[in-house]
Amino acid sequence: MTNLATRNLKAASLWAFIVLIFVLVPVLSTSSYQVNLACHVLIWSLFAVSFNMLWGVTGMLSLGQALYYGLGAYSVGLMVDHLGRQWYLPAMGLGVLAAAALALLLGLLVIRVGGVYFTMLTLAFAQLGWQITFKWYDFTGGDDGIQGIIPPGILESGTVYYYFVLAVVMLSIWVLKRMAFSPFGLVLRCVQQNPDRVRFLGRRVRRNQLRVYVISSLFSALAGSLMAGVDGSIHTDMLFWTTSGEVILMSVLGGINQFFGPFVGATVIILIEDLVGARTEYWSLIIGIIIMVIVLVFPKGVVGEAMRAKSLLTRTGAGR
């Protein structure tokens, strides 16, 4: 029981610390730009963590989560554009529901194949979604994207919207974390490590893969719908494969075997992109080099290596 209490206390204090830092951002920041940046960090973190439920936890490398991210964003963008601002929040809910429905449908197709075929199929469907959004100019605005998406009521204020994003993201990540360490999450990790044995525990492998695919997609859409209000504009790039690639990068960088790895990875990448992007036009080259170095120095990701260092230290500390 002591173990359990310690575990809960440790987890709670970690949460409190992370939330406190983000709560203080608008207070301590010197410009609205910094708040906007923190918003990007939060939303990408949610996107990356939900993606990693698929990859790091269950071992399903999707190269198509941008489809759901974009679906969430365009649900909000289109409804606000066509029906008005009061539809902002309902549109978020509808986007999430639509993503869950689409994920269920596509999931039935894509989880029938494993490994690289799964990756390629998810990529193909996401690129299809991108093409439709890109070409269907009359409805989606094509490559003009959608501008002037302003959240309703008090959410119009950048600071209030920031706290709204903070609350939704933290709540979502908390829910995902509970799932990751529940019996369901344990089965997902087992599916990754030894699917045949999972079947011989009497569990259905594909059914569980489908469940996590829907859950991951639903939270990806939620992240996308939050993003629509941050800059007030959305663009077809949100559905492009490079967006899916970015969350993969964030997960690798932070460490795919740690729940908070993608969170840290997203934070690092967004901050690096911002810092380097402000100083040189060759920013993608610099970022590429920085990321390569980090991946080489921390093969298990930033959080993964930190945890390893910690366990090594505590072992020597025990000093038998």
Add this chain to the structure above:
Amino acid sequence: MTPMLQLDAVDKAFGGLRVTSNVSFSVMPGEISAIIGPNGAGKTTLFNQITGHLLCDRGAILFQGENLVGKPPRQIVARGIGRAFQIASIFPDETVLDNIRVACLSKLGETRKYWRHVADFKRATDEAHAILDSLGLDGQSERPAFELAHGDQKLLDIGIALALKPKLLLLDEPTAGMSPDERQQTRELIKQLWKSYDLTLVFIEHDMDMVFGIAQVVRVLQQGALLAEGTPEEIRANKQVITAYLGEDF
């Protein structure tokens, strides 16, 4: 008494190669028995057919009177057949405890709980500790499974099977790759598990001390066919078995 397991003229061929051919025998409830035979005799194939990993070309496999042929492994395990594999089939990155606990959760029908931490499932956790205790692995419960010694990984595999509360337990070479000391310990342990968990147990083994030490019935497979079946004494004296497998100086 109805047999626990009954094989009736079971066949399996890969292309032109008949791996099991016309195998028939009955395993009685509570029996501990061994299947022996040279490499390639079809022993593991037979297990794969029983557990639904391979389909039977012909014949029937009855478990407590019900035909299992055509059912997937998932349904067969649910009916009460457990199995440990020749190469330990475990979840390497999970802790030793979680390897067993996931099986306990599965048996208790709690794998679709999304909210509470696995450690808060007290019944599954207690059961898992009890199983680890009976295997002598409880001291290592918080280590990741891949860190365990080879022999302990094989025991863990058996533990996963036990957690599903099988009526019939199939062990595929439980002592393969172990040192002589470990073999002896494992032999005693398996006998003990058979008694304390009230199992019907069938094991494949090349270790003759184990076969003749703890099996009540020994069945000999050769080139896919059942060559002989009997008590250890009968098998030891069987001329055909001596020629085919045991050798003259056994």
